[in-house]
Amino acid sequence: MSAIRPGDLVPRPMFVSWAVFAAVQGGLIIAQAELLARTIAGLETSWLGWLAAVIVVRACVARLFAGTTRRAGIAIRQDLGSRLLRHADSRRRGGEFGTLLGPGLAALDPYLTGYLPQLVISVIVPPLVLIRVGVADWISVLIILAALPLIPVFGILIGLRTREVTEHRWAELQRLGGHFRDVLAGLSTLRVFGRTGHQARVVREMATSHRRATMSALRVAFLSALVLELVCSLTVALVAVPIGLRLIAGDLALAPALVVLLLAPEALLPLRAMGTRFHAGAEGLAVAGRVRDILAEPSADGPAAAEAAAGGPDSAARQRVVVERIPPGRAVSGSEPLDVADRGRPVEITLVDVTVRYPGRDRPALDRVSLTVAPGERVAITGPSGAGKSTLLHVLLGFVAPDEGRVLIDGVEPGTDELAWARWSAAISWIPQQPRLFATTVLDNIRLGRPEADLSRVRAAASAADAAEFIDALPHGYATPIGERSSGVSAGQRQRIALARAFLRDTPVVLLDEPTARLDLHSESAVVDSAVGLLAGRTALVVAHRPAFVAMADRSVRLVEGRVVDGESPAAGPARPRVLA
Ligand SMILES: Nc1ncnc2c1ncn2[C@@H]1O[C@H](COP(=O)(O)OP(=O)(O)OP(=O)(O)O)[C@@H](O)[C@H]1O
Numbered sequence: 028m029s030a031i032r033p034g035d036l037v038p039r040p041m042f043v044s045w046a047v048f049a050a051v052q053g054g055l056i057i058a059q060a061e062l063l064a065r066t067i068a069g070l071e072t073s074w075l076g077w078l079a080a081v082i083v084v085r086a087c088v089a090r091l092f093a094g095t096t097r098r099a100g101i102a103i104r105q106d107l108g109s110r111l112l113r114h115a116d117s118r119r120r121g122g123e124f125g126t127l128l129g130p131g132l133a134a135l136d137p138y139l140t141g142y143l144p145q146l147v148i149s150v151i152v153p154p155l156v157l158i159r160v161g162v163a164d165w166i167s168v169l170i171i172l173a174a175l176p177l178i179p180v181f182g183i184l185i186g187l188r189t190r191e192v193t194e195h196r197w198a199e200l201q202r203l204g205g206h207f208r209d210v211l212a213g214l215s216t217l218r219v220f221g222r223t224g225h226q227a228r229v230v231r232e233m234a235t236s237h238r239r240a241t242m243s244a245l246r247v248a249f250l251s252a253l254v255l256e257l258v259c260s261l262t263v264a265l266v267a268v269p270i271g272l273r274l275i276a277g278d279l280a281l282a283p284a285l286v287v288l289l290l291a292p293e294a295l296l297p298l299r300a301m302g303t304r305f306h307a308g309a310e311g312l313a314v315a316g317r318v319r320d321i322l323a324e325p326s327a328d329g330p331a332a333a334e335a336a337a338g339g340p341d342s343a344a345r346q347r348v349v350v351e352r353i354p355p356g357r358a359v360s361g362s363e364p365l366d367v368a369d370r371g372r373p374v375e376i377t378l379v380d381v382t383v384r385y386p387g388r389d390r391p392a393l394d395r396v397s398l399t400v401a402p403g404e405r406v407a408i409t410g411p412s413g414a415g416k417s418t419l420l421h422v423l424l425g426f427v428a429p430d431e432g433r434v435l436i437d438g439v440e441p442g443t444d445e446l447a448w449a450r451w452s453a454a455i456s457w458i459p460q461q462p463r464l465f466a467t468t469v470l471d472n473i474r475l476g477r478p479e480a481d482l483s484r485v486r487a488a489a490s491a492a493d494a495a496e497f498i499d500a501l502p503h504g505y506a507t508p509i510g511e512r513s514s515g516v517s518a519g520q521r522q523r524i525a526l527a528r529a530f531l532r533d534t535p536v537v538l539l540d541e542p543t544a545r546l547d548l549h550s551e552s553a554v555v556d557s558a559v560g561l562l563a564g565r566t567a568l569v570v571a572h573r574p575a576f577v578a579m580a581d582r583s584v585r586l587v588e589g590r591v592v593d594g595e596s597p598a599a600g601p602a603r604p605r606v607l608a
Contacts, residue, residue: 126204138311519550
C-alpha cells in the first residue's frame with residue numbers, strides 16, 4: 028500500500044482554518060497562563076474577570092473548531108464514498124469493497140477530525156508557547172527544547188510498529204468482510220453441497236484472527252500512551268525542580284516562575300496528543316491508502332465487466348429471498364454425512380398439485396403443478412421467462428416451501444423432517460444458472476461437495492466437465508485462487524467448474540438450470556457435451572432454453588404462467604450408464 032499525503036484527502040482551505048485556530052488557541056493559552064500567574068503572584072482579584080473571559084472564549088473556540096472539523100470530516104467522507112462508488116467498476120464491488128465503504132470510511136473519521144488537526148496544532152502552538160516561556164526564563168526553554176524531540180522520536184518509533192499492526196488488522200477485516208459476503212451470497216450453494224458447517228468454522232477462524240490483530244493494535248496503543256506520558260512528566264519535572272531551587276534562592280520572581288510552570292506542560296501537550304491521536308487515526312491512514320489506490324486505478328466498467336459480474340447483486344438478493352423462505356425445520360446441517368446408500372440408485376421425484384405464491388405477487392409462481400420424474404429419467408422444463416421453471420427447482424431443493432401440494436421422493440414425503448431433507452440434499456447436485464464460486468482455490472471449489480476427494484478424482488471430474496485444459500493453463504493450475512465474486516474466470520469456465528463439481532459429487536439426482544449467460548460457441552458446446560455426460564444414468568430435471576439442452580432430455584414439460592401446459596410421455600428404454608462411477 029502506497030503512502031498517502033494528508034493533502035490528498037483534505038482541501039487546502041481546511042488546513043488554513045486549522046492553522047488560524049491553532050494560532051488563536053496558542054494566544055489564549057498564553058493569556059490564560061499570564062492572567063493566572065499575575066493573579067496568584069500579586070494576590071489580587073482584578074484579573075479574575077479577564078481570566079474567566081479567556082477561559083470561556085477558549086472553550087467556545089474549541090467547540091467551534093470541533094464542530095467545523097466534524098462537518099468537514101463528514102463532507103470529505105461522503106465525497107470519497109461517492110467517488111469510490113462512481114469509480115469502482117462492478118468487478119471490484121465485492122465484500123472487501125463493502126468493508127472499505129462502511130467501516131473503512133468510518134475509520135477515516137479519527138484521522139480526518141482527530142489526527143490531522145492535531146498535527147497542525149502541534150506545529151503552531153508549541154513554538155508560540157516556547158517564545159513566551161523564553162521571555163520569562165530562557166534556561167527552562169533550553170530544558171524543554173532538549174526533551175521535546177524525545178516525544179516525536181518515541182512517537183515515530185512506536186508509530187512505525189502501529190502502522191504495521193493496524194494495516195494487518197485492516198487487511199484481516201477486509202478478508203473477513205469479503206469472505207462473509209461471499210458465503211452469504213453463496214449460501215444456497217453451500218447448503219445444497221452440505222458445506223455450511225465448514226464455512227461457519229472458516230468465518231469463526233477469520234474473526235479470531237481479526238480479534239488477535241485488534242488486540243495487538245490495542246497493546247501498541249497503550250504502550251505508546253504510557254511512554255509519551257512518561258516523557259512529558261519527566262520533562263515537566265526537569266523544568267520544575269530548577270525553577271523551585273531558583274525561587275528559593277531568590278534568583279527568579281514568582282510571576283515568571285508561575286508562567287513557566289503553567290506553560291511547560293502546554294508546550295508538550297499538543298505533541299503528546301498527536302501521538303495518541305496517531306493511534307486512533309492509524310487505521311484511517313491504512314484506509315486512505317487503499318482509497319487512493321482504488322481511485323488511481325483505471326475504471327473498467329463495460330460489457331466485459333458486466334459479464335464478469337454475472338451473478339451480481341440482483342441475483343444474490345433474489346437468492347437471499349429464496350433462502351429466507353426455507354422453513355426452520357428444513358435447515359440442513361453442514362456436517363450431515365452424505366448418504367452413500369442413496370448415491371447408488373436413481374431416484375423417483377413426484378410433485379402433486381404444488382402451488383407456490385411469492386409474497387406481494389398476485390399470480391402464483393407455480394399453480395397446481397403435478398409431475399413425476401421416473402428413476403433415471405431426464406426431463407427438460409421449458410417455457411417463457413417468468414413461467415416458474417427456477418421456482419420448480421427451488422421447491423425440489425427445499426429453498427421454497429410449497430403453499431399447497433406435496434413433494435415426494437421415492438414415494439416418501441420429506442415434509443418437515445430435517446433428516447429426510449438432509450438425505451435428499453446429499454443426493455442432489457445442483458447447477459444453477461449462475462453457479463457460485465467461492466474465493467478459494469479451483470481445487471476446493473470443485474470439491475465443495477466432497478472435500479475429502481484427492482487430486483486424481485478432482486482431475487477426472489474436471490476432464491469429464493471439459494475443464495481440465497483451461498485449469499492446467501491457469502498460473503497455479505488447481506491451486507489457482509479464484510477472486511471474490513468469481514473474478515478471474517469467464518462465465519463459461521465457471522459453468523465448467525460447476526459441472527466438474529457435480530461430476531465429483533456423483534449424486535443420483537441432478538438439477539440443472541441452463542446457463543442463459545452469453546457463452547462463446549466453444550464454451551456452449553463444451554457445456555452441452557459435459558452436461559449430456561453428467562445426466563446419463565441419473566434422475567435429472569433440466570431447465571432448458573436452448574434446443575441442445577432440450578434434445579438431451581428424454582421428454583420435456585412446458586410451463587406457462589406457473590402451469591404445466593404440455594408434457595410429453597416418458598421415453599422408454601434403460602437408463603444410460605454413468606460417466607463416473
Ligand atoms: N424470490 C422471489 N420473490 C418474488 N417473486 C419471485 C421470486 N422468485 C421468482 N419470482 C417470480 O415468480 C415468477 C416465476 O419466476 P421463476 O424465476 O421461477 O421463472 P423462470 O421461468 O425460471 O424465469 P427465467 O427463465 O427468466 O429464469 C416470476 O414472475 C418471478 O418474478
